[in-house]
Amino acid sequence: MKTIKTLTILTLIFNALILIGAGHGIAPFIYGEFAALNWISEDLNSIKFYGNYDDLLTLTLIISLICQFILLYSFFEKKILKKLQLKIYATTVLILSILYLTKDFISSNLDRFTLICSIPFLISGIILIEKSFKTLKFENQKKHYS
16 A cells, blocks of 8 residues: 555645646646636636637646545545545546546647656556555455455
């Protein structure tokens, strides 16, 4: 479980440090997440479920913030099976949201830039999911046979 805890921390850090194109510059995801909270408090119509990079950015940032809180909550969960399930679900949604945000990476430099900056996060997230699945399977077998 120590490996999974370390991977969870790395995944959170790498997710927070993904660089996004924001305005006329770049910013880390963590900055954008708190800015997105301000944007939606002013105008709920700023959340769009389809469109280009700029349209999807607010939605992706909000999803990311929620999933980060779920991953943080998983540290305090006592039940090992629920803890692993939370990690798997939250990390999967984080990965899918980044991939959805950067879906036009072939034709958009902004999407390509964010996708390249998210490679460390994607690697750590995939490894976290894989290790969590293996541990979950082991815990289920241990529970079944005891």
